[in-house]
Amino acid sequence: MSGLPTPAPAEAPHGPDPYRAPAAKAPPPFSWLRPSDPGRKASAGPKVIGAAVLTGALTAWMLGDGLGANLLVCAAVATAGAGLAARSAGRRVRVWTVLWSVLALTLLAVPALSEAGWPVALSLVCALALTSLALHGGRRWPGVLLALPGILWQLVPGLRWAREGLRGLSVPGRGRLVPVLKAVLVAAVLLTVFGWLFASADAAMADMLSSLTPSVGVGELPLRLALFVLGVATSLGFAHIAAGPRRWDRTAVKPGRERGRLEWALPLTALNLMFGAFALVQAVVVLGGRDSIMDNTGMSRSEYARQGFWQLTAVTVLTLVVVAVAKRWAPRSTPGDRRLTRILLGALCLLTLVVVASALGRMYYYVDASGLTRLRLWVLVVEVWLGAVFLLLIAAGLTRSAAWLPRAVVLSAAVTAAVYGLMGPDAIVAEQNVSRFEQSRQIDLRNVRDLSLDAVPALDRLPDDRRTCALELMRIELGARPSPWYATSLAESRAREILADRPLPDASPDGRSACDRAGLRGYGQVREY
Incomplete structure (x- = not known):
């Protein structure tokens, strides 16, 4: 037997190995924008679609003439549609959902009270973002920040969702209803064409037709149609979110690579020393009063304010970026590392409050010397909000868990926008100058x-x-x-x-x-x- 030739091993088949696990398929494009639990997504029912059409009709009718209480009317109908979609999906109302919704409605009340353009625009954008957050939900930073612009990614999917709902809708007497709708549409087209021709030919006929038709000029029709489509798409987008929200909190965010203590702590220590030196200079220059500013700098109060306010505002914003980056790369392996992180970042936040106070003081001198303007009032409000954010960061560093921080920061921004809009910035500017x-x-x-x-x-x-x-x-x-x-x-x-x-x-x-x-x-x- 030993002299017989050894048979050659069988060649592997050219097809796939049946014992090997199949390779994972790549996810389709933009799959991360879809609902994370599509099995819970309810279909678009007739009531939801009817609320969307009614929202579009009200938007086309009311918003073409300006903004006011009409926003609250359109928002109420769209909210009803989203509520019906959420109810059909079996979703429950939570405390934060109610809070975000109340703040959104409060912001939509600003156009009914004020005529100032920038506060009205800010209130409208914040109201849309808060409504999206209320329907999505979210606790972590990805869940909160990605939910705010979520309505932008649901406008087109909401329309497709409504089309699918219409296809599966069983209407009693559908065979008789469709011919009636077609006849009404053809009659409307014929009356429009021939009515325009008769009105052009005879003035008396034109007067009679104008008294029977709504007073909407031909030039306004594109705007009204665009507003109708926008109202329908927005209402369906919110309803689509309510029926099956994307769970942004499940978005995986890899923690940053830990840095060594020296590599991480040395730059922060140097930055804290610089902030501390600035705080001492401010204590000497500012606390000495009006004469102290002139003696130490050779400038008047208004010149001193103009010289550094914008730079100090930039310092405040950049410090937020530094804190976020440093927290991501901070050493956290041992209790000592975590304690060092809290001490250095907490000290930086405390010293930044001195920068905020100095910027506010300089703007006070500037306003006292030159008067208040829209821009000066706006940057004052933003600077106060930045100070509130640093206070929240300090509070988060003193607690064991900072899970509340993302929603608290968004809440502070929403409350600031609401207060800014409701207080009437232009009225305050005029009152101060007068x-x-x-x-x-x-x-x-x-x-x-x-x-x-x-x-x-x-x-x-x-x-x-x-x-x-x-x-x-x-x-x-x-x-x-x-x-x-x-x-x-x-x-x-x-x-x-x-x-x-x-x-x-x-x-x-x-x-x-x-x-x-x-x-x-x-x-x-x-x-x-």
């Missing part, structure tokens, strides 16, 4: 002429030419603006009453503008809107 004029008889009309209608009650207290110069642009704006009830804010109603009781003079007796007589050169020509 009060300053009543005390010093000095006012820079450039700070108040471009304010919104919120400023009218305060500016109405100015005398003669200064009042006319400050209010003439607002009078033109009121004259060119339609005022349906749903697009009229409280500030606009108050401004109309004031200017109706005390109208501005139409012409100047000497041919000069009120701004020229008030000492504001270059503002004699008023641009018509």
Whole structure:
């Protein structure tokens, strides 16, 4: 047997090995935007689709004339649609869901009270983000931050979801309903075409048709159609989230690689020493009073404020980035490492509060010398919020668990935006400048002429030419603006009453503008809107 040739081993088959586990398939593109639990996603029922269509119709009808209480009306219908979708999916209402929803509705009330453009836009964006967070839920940083813009990724999927729901919808008498809808559509097209032709041919016919049809110009139709589509898509997007939210909290985030103590602690220690030196300088320069600033720097209070406010604001923002990066790379293997992390980062946050206080003090000097403006008030609010964030970071470092920190930071931002919008920034700017004029008889009309209608009650207290110069642009704006009830804010109603009781003079007796007589050169020509 030993002399027989050894048979050659059988060649491996060219096909796949049946005993080897199949290779994992690559996930489809953008699969991370889909609901994490699609089995719980409820279908789009007729009530949800009806709420979306009603939201689109209200959006096309109301929002084309401006913003006001109409936002709350459209939001109420869209919220009802999302609630129906969540109920059909078996979701329960939680405390944070209620809190985010209440804050979103509060922010949507800002356009009904104020006419200031930037606070209204900020309130609208924050309301949409908070609604998305309320429907998604989230506790960790990925869950909270990725849920805020979640509605943007659900606009198109929401429309597809509604189409699938319509396909599976069984309508009693569908065979009789579809011909009726087709007949109504054909009649509408015929009446539109021939009505336009008859109206063009005969004036009496045009008057009769105009009295029977809604007063919407042909030029407004594209805008109204776009608003309808936007309203439907937004309502369906929120309902789609409510029916099957993406669980962003399950997003895996790899921890940063630990650095050695020397490599990590040396830069932070040096930065803490620099912040401490700045704090000592501020204690010497600022706490000495007004004369101390002049003696130590050779500058007036307003010059001292202008010199460093923006730099200190940049320092505050950059420190947040430093804290986040340092926390990710901090050594954490032993209790000593974790204790060192808390000490160095806590000291940096405490010293940053000194920077925040210094920036606020410099802006106070600047406003006291030059008056308040929109930009100065806005950066003051942002600086106060940044100080609140650092206080939250310090509190998180003193507790065993900082799981509450992501939602607390977003909550502080939402409350700040709501307070900023509801307090009427333009009214505050006007009130400060007018009060300053009543005390010093000095006012820079450039700070108040471009304010919104919120400023009218305060500016109405100015005398003669200064009042006319400050209010003439607002009078033109009121004259060119339609005022349906749903697009009229409280500030606009108050401004109309004031200017109706005390109208501005139409012409100047000497041919000069009120701004020229008030000492504001270059503002004699008023641009018509």
